[in-house]
Amino acid sequence: MSPEKTAPRNRKRQLPTKAEPTTDSLQPPTAKRRKLENQQRHRTPSSFWDNLSRQWLTPRALREFDRRTVWPAAPVPSNRIGKENIHLAGLKRFARHGGPSLGSLRAYPEPGTTTLSHQTMNSSQSGSRKRARTGRESDTSSKTRRTSAYDGGFEQHLIDHNVYPEGYGGFSNLREPHNCEEIHARLAIPRASLSPSRFSREDFWNFKEKNQDALTENKVMSKVFPIIAGTCDIPSQENLLFGNLKDLTDGSITKAKPDFFDGTRPAELHRQIRADLDPYIVPSTNTTAPCVPNFFTEGKGADGSSAVCKRQALYDGALGARGVHELRSYIDGGKSYDNNAYTITSTYHGGTGDLTIYSTHPTPSNDPQNPIEYRMTQLDGWKMTRAPDTFRQGATALRNARDWAQEKRKELIAAANGKALNPESSELDSSTHSFMSPSTNGIIDQESDTSTDELTLESAPHAGSSDRIPVGSRKDSPLKVSSSRSVTRSSARASGDGRK
Structure with a gap:
């Protein structure tokens, strides 16, 4: 009796079988899935489009239209002849003899053009693969631009x-x-740091060279704009998301993120004021960032849009003007409008060399849903790459604008801190004109119609709309409160108080 045959033994070590992956297991999302999730996260809310009084034909609007449009389903083709009814031997014989004639088909290439068409197709596919690999479009193709919010x-x-x-x-x-005239006069005051002896023609050519080499927005703001803005002891920050501020509108637009802004160190403002006005004057969740911002700059590279730059400045200026308005209302104990501007915005386009300075101020509105209006006003503009004198004029105005904005912040913060420390004291009126002049030890004559020098306003408050002090045409004249009383300024402040 022969022994039973047994199956050959597998000498390899048996690995434990892996359990089938469950749907609950976490798997890294695919690139397509991540892209869809990112688009959903950054998609503009539907309420933004529903509440627009006028629809603009933009890429974002077209994407929203596609999202809302229900396209009909593709028709299902009718059932074809079953495989069992096909005579395979006859079909193969028919194919060996050349198959059906394609000469009667429309758009069928003529004999002899097949090779050229094939080469053209391969060239097109190669170009597509090259663009996908390098990210560059050919000169003849249409360029796809990034859309902006x-x-x-x-x-x-x-x-x-x-x-x-x-x-x-x-x-x-x-x-x-x-x-407005007061700000114009303040911006035109000469600065010693920009005199021809200190900022020479060679310095101007160096600026033009850096401006030419700065192709992107980041390069413009990091290499070119500092030459215009100079150096001074003003708290500032760059590219900081204003994530702590209350929404300016209905919450359907993106949070502001200025390229550059000036503010005040939080320690200089009373803690109770920061707590009460937190969603209006504290822009970032980072509590060490400057607060009460009222000077902003938006920049663009050579290919950037000047229209987008201006819209960003409009948004920044409205947020800054709202914060200043809330601070003034805290001082006055109520809503106060004096139709004066305390917020400055500026834009710089590296491709054209255009520097433009604006002001933004609040005014009362008749709309009960939006009781405050914010208006943007252009103060001046310069072609910074045209000539050394033009550069000096524009840089002088920008640096003076930064100083002027800081002076207004200091005035308001000093008044607000006094109100927080002495809540029982009498409230200031809406113009905050009861400040003392440091040199005359008295209140500035509000009925005076003589000239003033803006350099003395660092320690004096801004007068209201009904008691403004007109500004003289001479930029180098001392502050004259009346014919028998004058306030002198130091030579350091007359030359730009030492700031670069």
């Missing part, structure tokens, strides 16, 4: 919420801030 729809949204850009509703002195 700061498009025409964004500007329309701000207008619908009473935030008006430069020139909206026509140009009129009624829409300008009452202290």
Whole structure:
């Protein structure tokens, strides 16, 4: 009797079988899934489009239209002949003899052009693969640009919420801030650091070279803008998301993120004031960042859009003007409007070399839903790459604007701190004109119609709309309160107080 045959033994070590992956197990998302999730996370809310008074034809609007449109399902083809009914031997014989004639088909290439068509197709596919690999488009192809949240729809949204850009509703002195001439005179005061002896023609050519080499927005703001803004002891920050501020409109637009802004160190403002006005004057969740920002700059590279830059400045300026308005209302014990501007914004385009300075101020509105209007006003503009004198004028204005904005912050913060420390004291009126002049030890004559020098305003408050002090035309004249009383300034402040 022969022994039973047994199956050959597997000498290899048996590995334990892996359990089938369950749907509950966490798997890294695919690139396509991550892209879809990112698009959903950053998609503009539907309420943004529903509440626009006017729809603009932008890439974002087209994507929203596609999202809301229900496209009909593709028709299902009718059932074809079953495989069992196909005579495979006959089909193969038919194919060996050349198959059906394609000569009657439309758009079928003529004999002899097949090779050329094949080469063209391969060239097109090669170009597509090259663009996918290098990220560059050919000269003849249409360029796909990145879309921005700061498009025409964004500007329309701000207008619908009473935030008006430069020139909206026509140009009129009624829409300008009452202290517009005062700001103009302050911006024009010469600075010693920009005199021809200290900023030479060679320095100007060096600036032009750096501006030419700065192709991106980051390079413009890190290499070019500091030359214009100079160096001074003013708390500032760059590219900081304003994530702590209360929404300016209905919450359907992106949070502001200025390229550059000036503010005040939080320690200089009373803790109770910061707590009470936190969503208006403390822009970031980082409590060490400057607060009460009222000077902003938005920049763009050579290929950047100047229209987008201006819309960003409009948004920044409205947030800054709202914070200053809330601080003034805290001082006065109520809503106060003096139609004066305390907020400055500026834009710089590296491709064109254009520097533009704006002011933003609040005014009362008749709209019960939006009781405050914010208006943007252009103060001046310069072609910084044109000539050394033009550069000096623009840089002088920007540096003076930073100093002026800091002076206004200090005035308001000093008054607010006094109010917080002495809550029982009498409230200041809406113009905050009861400040003492440091040199005369008395209140500035509010009925005076003589000239003033803006350099003395660092320790004096700003007068209201009804008691403004007119500014003289001479930039180098001392402050004259009346014919028999004058305030002198130090030579350091007359030359730009030592700031670069």
